[in-house]
Amino acid sequence: MNTTLNGQPDTPQKTRSLHVTFSLAKHGIEVAEVLRNPAPARLYEEALAHEKGSAISSTGALIARSGEKTGRSPKDKRVAHHPEVTDDVWWGDVNIEMEPDSFDALQQQAVNYLNTRDRLYVIDAYAGWDPRYRVKVRVICERAYHALFMHNMLIRPNREELADFGEPDYTIYNAGRLAANQELPGVTSSTSVSLCLSRGEFVILGTEYAGEMKKGVFTIMNYIMPKQGVLSMHCSANEGHDGDVSVFFGLSGTGKTTLSADPRRRLIGDDEHCWTDEGVFNIEGGCYAKAIGLDPRAEPEIYNAIRFGAVLENVVYDPVTREVDYHDGSITENTRCSYPIEFIPNARLPCVGGTPKNVIFLTCDAFSVLPPVSKLTPAQAMYHFISGYTAKVAGTEMGVTEPQATFSACFGAPFLVLHPTHYAELLAEKIRATGVQVWLVNTGWTGGPYGEGRRMSLAHTRAIIDAIHDGSLKDQETVTDPTFGVQVPLQCHGVPDEVLIPAKTWADPAAYEEMAQHLAGLFHKNFQAYADQASPEIVAAAPRVGEMA
């Protein structure tokens, strides 16, 4: 076992001498008890004693409730507009500007509130497995559940690293139980997730959804990595026996976590990575899997990771047996589980890998139009990366209850800080330099749109991924999709031929045609915002509208 992964001292004695007294005076916080990097067992005890709705599941996971907010709140995210960041930030719907005075007031509100608590938790840990790019993150929070979540999601320092930690580069103030002061300019609801890039501070008010914290760290990486020529990516990554790396880009719910947990490959990470001159590294120390409908036969690695130390969020369980009903979405569709990456049996530790051999764009197409797998030219890859098409499925963002078409630049617009073209240019360079093959994989609907067809079988998608990895798909004969222009393999081991061609899965070919044109139109409309910055080759890689073959 890699010692850097095990930040917990071996004996209670050592725990006491290292962790009990810890000063947050530098943050303006003085409370009676500050527990720094407590052991998971201690955090269980704390959660059970102090947090309503906590329980231990039959498999040993800590069950927690996040309260009213059970998904991220992207509309309540703000970025402090300091002059030094003016030219860097992609201002608009994703990075909504906030006056620095408002940010300061929110931070003060959070600090004042944290000061009223009897006891706080601090997690000091790292983001980024490559030592050249590692950043120090401090989480200050009121809830033991949040502390255990970030213990799982960040990279755990060993004892020496913790002793030498010093001052953090970034600090998260989580006062999620307190409503944000809506009187402040720029605060438009009781929820506020705000970021000060210049000072490296992140303030959470009015939401206890834990995912905000991990995506806050990702947002920071999306700011600082491209400035160093490193591409930060909303993707999962894994590695084959001969060291071949695949990255799987995709918006929430498209299959990053599900498909990267693969018994034949070592898991590098499930959600956030960076691509450097040497290869890829995971930003995180853990995974955050969707738990809804989790089936031990279909996803055994994830199912078996739900044990002591894991945090199960917003699941429903039997009050007698403490068995979790993974099919019950009555609290939220976005039930989640976080666990340290080493809970996946074939995790790649440290979580780094070489230069990717395959890049896979995952999309969950609710229109049932995109082929289950296709090959993209470099120009098509750029077009699809900038477009970032998927259907948002219920759950991860508040207010989304049924699939809706969405375009999210770089398959992760909510987390971008710079204009999408910066990330796209970095990816284009990588594709040019490495000749990596880019694939588009539709994990969404087949046989008709949402409501008529059904979700692509996971077994078929896994067979497609296997065929990408064993090299067999690359050499298959292909046909050009008449609308999207992408190369569609005619055969794939483990997938019926007719499933590979979406038009053939529809009862009514004319209805398919119409839907394909509809989606192509949506692509065009969305791309207008980027057309003036894209090369003629990329513009020409757009789907065809009107003049059908």
Ligand SMILES: Nc1ncnc2c1ncn2[C@@H]1O[C@H](COP(=O)(O)OP(=O)(O)OP(=O)(O)O)[C@@H](O)[C@H]1O
């Ligand atoms: N064909 C399929 N391919 C992939 N996932 C599928 C498929 N069919 C159903 N699913 C389900 O879709 C969900 C995919 O979610 P997953 O956790 O992998 O999303 P993600 O891309 O990691 O999103 P996030 O960024 O929110 O973590 C899982 O619940 C999985 O069981």
Ligand SMILES: O=C([O-])CC(=O)C(=O)O
């Ligand atoms: O952030 C979350 O809550 C989960 C996630 O990975 C995403 O939405 O991409």
Ligand SMILES: [Ca+2]
């Ligand atoms: Ca995931």
Ligand SMILES: [Mn+2]
């Ligand atoms: Mn994600």
